[in-house]
Amino acid sequence: MPKYPKINYIGNKSKLVDWILSNMPIKKGVVLDLFAGGCSVSYALKKQGYTVLSNDCLYSNYVLSKALIENSREILKVEDIFNIKISQKDSDQEYMKISKFLTNKLYYDFEVKELAKLIKISEKLDDYKKYLFLALIRRAMIRKLPYSRMNVPWEQIKKLRDEDYSYNKYKRRRAYHNQSFESLIMADLQNYNESIFDNNQKNKSFHKDSFDFIKQFKGRVDIIYMDPPYPKTMNKYGDFYGIYDKIFGKEIDYINLSKNEMFLNNLIDLTKLCLNKTRYIVISLNNKTNPSVEELNSVMKNFGQTKVIQKSHQYKLTNKENKNTTIEQLLILKVKR
Ligand SMILES: C[S@@+](CC[C@H](N)C(=O)[O-])C[C@H]1O[C@@H](n2cnc3c(N)ncnc32)[C@H](O)[C@@H]1O
Numbered sequence: 001m002p003k004y005p006k007i008n009y010i011g012n013k014s015k016l017v018d019w020i021l022s023n024m025p026i027k028k029g030v031v032l033d034l035f036a037g038g039c040s041v042s043y044a045l046k047k048q049g050y051t052v053l054s055n056d057c058l059y060s061n062y063v064l065s066k067a068l069i070e071n072s073r074e075i076l077k078v079e080d081i082f083n084i085k086i087s088q089k090d091s092d093q094e095y096m097k098i099s100k101f102l103t104n105k106l107y108y109d110f111e112v113k114e115l116a117k118l119i120k121i122s123e124k125l126d127d128y129k130k131y132l133f134l135a136l137i138r139r140a141m142i143r144k145l146p147y148s149r150m151n152v153p154w155e156q157i158k159k160l161r162d163e164d165y166s167y168n169k170y171k172r173r174r175a176y177h178n179q180s181f182e183s184l185i186m187a188d189l190q191n192y193n194e195s196i197f198d199n200n201q202k203n204k205s206f207h208k209d210s211f212d213f214i215k216q217f218k219g220r221v222d223i224i225y226m227d228p229p230y231p232k233t234m235n236k237y238g239d240f241y242g243i244y245d246k247i248f249g250k251e252i253d254y255i256n257l258s259k260n261e262m263f264l265n266n267l268i269d270l271t272k273l274c275l276n277k278t279r280y281i282v283i284s285l286n287n288k289t290n291p292s293v294e295e296l297n298s299v300m301k302n303f304g305q306t307k308v309i310q311k312s313h314q315y316k317l318t319n320k321e322n323k324n325t326t327i328e329q330l331l332i333l334k335v336k337r
Contacts, residue, residue, distance in 0.1 A: 002197040009038025017044035029222030051201040059250035065205035066131035072198035074128035140184035151239040209254035287327040304336040
């Protein structure tokens with residue numbers, strides 16, 4: 001049975017996918033996951049047999065989607081990677097490019113040199129093998145960083161990567177922060193390969209701003225699932241992961257939805273664009289999000305028949321022992337014809 005691999009995406013829905021899927025208004029068809037993030041929902045939809053279109057504005061998420069959602073059979077072998085020879089000159093050139101924003105900012109100099117070589121290797125891989133390798137590079141980059149994100153100040157990174165300090169303070173050495181990229185990639189290779197499967201549908205990945213995607217989309221789907229970055233949550237996805245996109249020169253412009261005062265208007269505008277492209281819109285939110293489900297529901301009612309489903313859920317906060325209980329909510333809109 002294929003299993004969603006270790007991704008570690010902030011704000012992911014991996015613990016809630018069974019509940020989300022059991023509440024999908026129709027049990028087969030085409031679903032667009034418009035803010036796919038770490039692809040936990042896209043992956044569960046694929047497993048359930050839906051045709052999945054999976055979109056996110058970050059390239060780091062697009063590579064996950066290409067590797068896990070669109071890819072149906074290609075796996076990556078150790079020899080695919082390490083039979084590739086990279087010249088010192090190419091490696092040095094890449095290092096010069098990326099060291100400006102990585103050395104002593106996210107990683108030590110010798111680590112950036114290793115990363116440069118791996119990036120050059122990725123360029124020589126074909127199609128889905130390349131995306132699998134890029135997804136593994138992403139995972140290794142995140143694994144080396146305290147708090148699993150790219151916007152932690154260097155002084156703090158250094159401190160938290162000191163295993164004795166970490167042990168004294170948190171009773172955990174977190175030695176994986178100090179492993180090489182290569183050893184972290186090797187540790188996850190099987191896990192990623194085993195997650196690849198074919199659901200006999202033509203699933204597809206996109207790297208677009210959600211508004212642009214909908215405006216340009218000529219087809220129709222059965223469900224559009226939205227899990228946007230809500231205001232006042234851990235929502236700075238560009239800061240958390242954007243450096244990856246920068247390394248590969250794949251940054252795109254996108255609308256910053258999470259700006260507090262604009263969020264509801266933006267979501268309404270986006271919904272309006274979706275109305276003639278789908279039968280249903282399913283929106284994830286919870287009792288801590290702003291706007292509340294009641295506010296959102298009162299607007300969505302204008303576009304068709306709505307239903308709200310709720311469930312209590314405990315989030316384990318990273319690096320903290322305490323848990324946070326939330327009421328998870330799904331707003332389901334059946335679009336008026
Ligand atoms: C809450 S996360 C989605 C988490 C996802 N459901 C999962 O399980 O991993 C929200 C996502 O929206 C993406 N995003 C933010 N603004 C966007 C925009 N304007 N267009 C497309 N994606 C956007 C972020 O990159 C982030 O991955």
